[in-house]
Amino acid sequence: MPSAYDNRRGSVIVETEEGVLLVSSSGSYYRLPGGKPEKGEASIEAAIRELREETGLRAYDVRYLFKFHASKIFRIKAKGEPEPGSEIHHFAYFRPGKDMEVQVSENTLKILDKYYELKEKESK
Structure with missing residues (x-):
């Protein structure tokens, strides 16, 4: 399994x-x-830091899921309510099978498809 600790x-x-x-x-x-890791920072650390910077949420349970192109995907449980920060001003929620009122990037949709496939396999 690939390591969560790379750039x-x-x-x-x-x-x-x-x-x-x-x-x-x-x-x-x-x-x-x-987001991308800063110098000397691992992917997992960047994920936790960026979540905090972008949303104000505090991670308390982090799990590496899979690699997608140049990204490492993590499932994070977090405390708090998302709040706009200096970079992020808008939030939305994705549910499979539900029409989205916002445009979602193609790669994000591919990542979410893979996530829900993995989640379904694990529930069996």
């Missing part, structure tokens, strides 16, 4: 009662929270 972008899946949290800086395309 790939760390993307975060935060699943809530409303759905998976998505973020947008401009209100146009929505994506998963996350």
